[in-house]
Amino acid sequence: MSTPLQRLDIWQQLQHHFTDIHQQHMLDWFKQDNQRFDRFNLEAAGLTLDYSKNRITTETMALLMQLAKKRDLPAQIKALFEGELVNRSEQRPALHTALRNFSDRPVIVDGVDVMPEVRDTMNRMEEFCWKVRRKHWRGYSNKPFTDVVSIGIGGSFLGPKLASSALKPYNDNQINVHYLANIDGSHITEILKHLNPESTLFIVQSKSFGTQETLKNALACRQWFLSNGGSVADLPKHFAAVSANVEKAVEFGIAKENIFPMWDWVGGRYSLWSAIGLPLAIAIGIDNFREMLRGAHAMDEHFRTAPMEKNMPVIMALLGVWYVNFFGINSQAILPYDHYLRGLPAHLQQLDMESNGKSIGIDGRKVDYHTGPIIWGGVGSNGQHAYHQLLHQGTHFSPSDFIMPMRSHNPIDNFHAMLVSNALSQSQALLTGKTEQQAIDECLAAGMSEGEAIALAAQKVIPGNRPSNTIYFPKSTPHSIGALIALYEHKVAAQGMIWGVNSFDQWGVELGKDMGNSVLAALEGEASSAAFDSSTSGLVQAYKKMQDLL
Known part of the structure; x- marks a missing residue:
């Protein structure tokens, strides 16, 4: 990986390709190709990934695969599993597998x-x-x-x-x-x-x-x-x-x-x-x-042995690179449609942001491109009545992962069908959006005058063309949960390999820990805050004053 990422020929080809297709609408691609769902669909370790609702073509994926190979991704994956010192700053392997x-x-x-x-x-x-x-x-x-x-x-x-x-x-x-x-x-x-x-x-x-x-x-x-x-x-x-x-x-x-x-x-x-x-x-x-470990192991074996073109973590990693580095996107939404999976966004925040929230490459030099995105999200369908507004009509988009079991452990009435229908309709709405003419027709059908319909329609336009993955599996079992967590572990590692950062250290975390000790000493009166910046020193004094009020 001696050649800087952005100077690679394949990077320049991807940039030209992005210029050619970034204004095209995914909906047109679906109309032109009735096999798109099958073409961009993959099963591994009991999980299925539908990545057809992404702003990609077969050419996009072919170019991204060339990027993965140019960054020696197969060799780096092999090094990870064989215990090489992939955590170079601490001279350690990363052998959770x-x-x-x-x-x-x-x-x-x-x-x-x-x-x-x-x-x-x-x-x-x-x-x-x-x-x-x-x-x-x-x-x-x-x-x-x-x-x-x-x-x-x-x-x-x-x-x-x-x-x-x-x-x-x-x-x-x-x-x-x-x-x-x-x-x-x-x-x-x-x-x-x-x-x-x-x-x-x-x-x-x-x-x-x-x-x-x-x-x-x-x-x-x-x-x-x-x-x-x-x-x-x-x-x-x-x-x-x-x-x-x-x-x-x-x-x-x-x-x-x-x-x-x-x-x-x-x-x-x-x-x-x-x-x-x-x-x-x-x-x-x-x-x-x-059994949870076995599910993770099944995903490990898939990541270790599957060809790049059929490798689920690699595909998800490359999609992330596509959005972060070419579309300029800086966040990723995690949307589990399963009450029991409500803790997934928080876990993936740490996994992704602590791993790839880096601005220094493994060569010790500052990178000149964006790396890890902000990870956020929450359980569906609650989010539909909150932040999905931004997903649909905001000035920037966040690629979204919809995650769901197709069967519930608690089959009450048609609750689960309604839950799944919400997930599918949200990803569909992100894809299709709503045109101004559709909004006008909707308003007219509701009994508005033509003037009222035209005036309101602009507020109801939804651009669509916003990408999402759907990850689904039969039921939330120990095996499927193990595979799901391992999938994201490997996705994050593969992205770090492409970006050339160390996904296995966390020096930014360590700095805050070290500073915390000196601030604590100042708060408890065991040390002076004079050496701090004026803001921190002022806040220390404010804390002390408010303790005296109690």
Whole structure:
């Protein structure tokens, strides 16, 4: 990848192609080609992608595929799976795929096959879940556990929380799982006030066992437990951990046998598949957790082996590049039409924006093109009565991913048919829009005079020609949810490979953490704020004054 991206011949060809077609309307392409749906439709790992409602032609896709090959995408994908140091700034591999590797292939890190340790950890998770769910492991007063509190933030929170919600139908409600992340007294208060310390298990999730928010919440939960009947000797019965810092976890009061590993070759936003998923496995059972891993593995194998032209993550990545770099689009809407998938946009925000929100390439030089988009969205059909207005009539467009199971776990009357009809009609409306003449005819049919109809029609014009993908699958199962999350993981990685950025570090996140410590010291009067900029210093003083008012 020595030639800068924008200087590639294929990039210039794409630019010329964009000039030729960007004002054409997708609706005309559908009229000209009654096979368009079949042509731009792909199945993988139990998911189906309809990408026919994109501003592309067969020539567009052919050119984008040439770009992928020019950026050595097949070789980069191979390097990812084989454990090469794709996270170059930290000199680490990115081997989250090893956590769901059901093949016999070894995965080598520093000359050692990590698969035996991965399998051993999964076996330990199975034993842990079995003891908790079968009530063999009990609290200090011999009561079985009714609640589990997972204490973590970022990837230790968003992924497991999403999966717990997405797979709620597989939760037999033996144990309630709560996710504590925010360093906010209101959050921890609302969780703890409903719990009984005698029947609550806490799982502290932090690689360093020193993440500010996680450690603070863990210490508060520890104190709550000790203040409500528990003793220091009882801590090992009520606390477990997922951490690389065994010494600090033991010092906290956690038994060594209840500390699960975290590895440097798994980034936080990819850690759902590891012991970070322990609270989820407790909720839905280890068999269902394993089935989720199998769904992800199926998508891994597709991404690893499918040709570029039939590779779902690669196609989605290239579509994103097409919109970001040629149409100048800076956002992407994620629209799940499934109540259980309502946490998906938040998880994908972290996955995409933390991975590809970069302005420095892997060569250490500032890039001269746009990279990761802003990810936003929400559950359908609620969004139709809010931000869909911007999707349809705003001055700029956001490519949208409609995501839905075709069958519901809760088939009440024709609810699900109505929900799916909303998703399909929204993507159709984004495609077709409404012309001024259609708006006039609509107004006249409603009984308006011709003058009134003409005056109002301009407000009702919807341009259409706004792109969307539709990702659908039979039902939200552990397998399909695993495949869906892995699909986006690989899409994001493939985009990073094309843009030439490191999708596996997050130095911008680290800066805020470092600065937070000095600001906290100033807020608590342990340090001066004089060295801060005047705004931060002024806000510190405002905080102190308002504390005095209470």
